[in-house]
Amino acid sequence: MIAHTRTDSKGDYQLFVYPVNGIYDVSAISGEKGTWQTDVALSPKRVHRLDLTLRDAVSIAGTVRMLDGTTPHVALPVEAVKIGNQTLTIDMAQEERLNSNVAATVLSNKEGRYQFVNLLPGVYLIRCQTPSGFIYYGELADREEHQPIPLQISPGGYIRGIDFRLAS
Numbered sequence: 001m002i003a004h005t006r007t008d009s010k011g012d013y014q015l016f017v018y019p020v021n022g023i024y025d026v027s028a029i030s031g032e033k034g035t036w037q038t039d040v041a042l043s044p045k046r047v048h049r050l051d052l053t054l055r056d057a058v059s060i061a062g063t064v065r066m067l068d069g070t071t072p073h074v075a076l077p078v079e080a081v082k083i084g085n086q087t088l089t090i091d092m093a094q095e096e097r098l099n100s101n102v103a104a105t106v107l108s109n110k111e112g113r114y115q116f117v118n119l120l121p122g123v124y125l126i127r128c129q130t131p132s133g134f135i136y137y138g139e140l141a142d143r144e145e146h147q148p149i150p151l152q153i154s155p156g157g158y159i160r161g162i163d164f165r166l167a168s
Contacts (some may be wrong), residue, residue, distance in 0.1 A: 020044045027118055028052045034118030059119035059153050062137075062162035064108040064128055072112025073166060077129040080104045080116045083150060084123070095134065098125070121157070123150045128164050137162050 002024065007013045017024065021044065026037045034057030037050055060080060064073040082103045103124065108114045125148045126137040138149030151159055 017042060025120075026050060026052070028054060029057070029118050030054055032056060032058050032115070032117055036118065036120055038120075055156070056158075057118040058158055059116045060124070060126060060151060060162055061113070061115035061158075061160045062126070062164065063112045064114060064164045064166065065112045067165050067167055069165060072110065073108055073128075073164075074110055074112065076108045076112075076166075078106050078108060078114045078164075079127050079129065079134075080119055081125045081127060082120075082122050083125055119153050121153050121155050123152050125150060126162050128166065130166060135164065135166060137164065 003015050003017050005013050005015050015026075020042050022042060024040045024042060026040055028035050033054035035052050035054055037052060040048070040050065042048055062078075064076050064078065065071060066073065080103045081098050082101050083098070103119060104116050106114050106116060127134040127148070136148030137151075139147055151162070153159065
């Protein structure tokens with residue numbers, strides 16, 4: 001993230017970016033609504049105007065619960081990791097590369113629910129951070145090799161039911 005701002009009561013905002021020259025992606029979020037404007041070219045000594053319209057933008061949602069399926073895990077970090085054509089077998093070297101591709105991190109709420117709002121279209125792995133390391137959605141806990149399930153987010157797409165059951 002280069003810069004962050006808030007709108008005024010009329011929805012107007014100003015954003016100051018340095019260095020100015022470059023191509024940027026702009027994201028706007030309010031609650032469960034959001035939008036992206038990608039590939040915004042900025043140049044010095046020029047005011048750029050962007051009018052953004054927020055739309056429903058929950059991309060991925062699920063729960064994190066104890067093994068009993070009812071007791072919530074509260075305030076557990078959940079990450080959306082954007083992947084390309086990477087192999088899905090996760091080893092230590094691959095995990096280091098994935099750490100640099102974290103697109104968003106959220107905490108599970110008091111009911112164990114989490115949601116990612118306004119993810120860019122692409123392929124993601126969802127993982128929970130536990131004291132013993134990351135647990136990926138879809139991996140089989142009794143195997144040495146992690147086999148996470150990649151999730152494809154399309155524009156306006158919404159995937160729900162990405163649920164985790166973890167020990168305490």
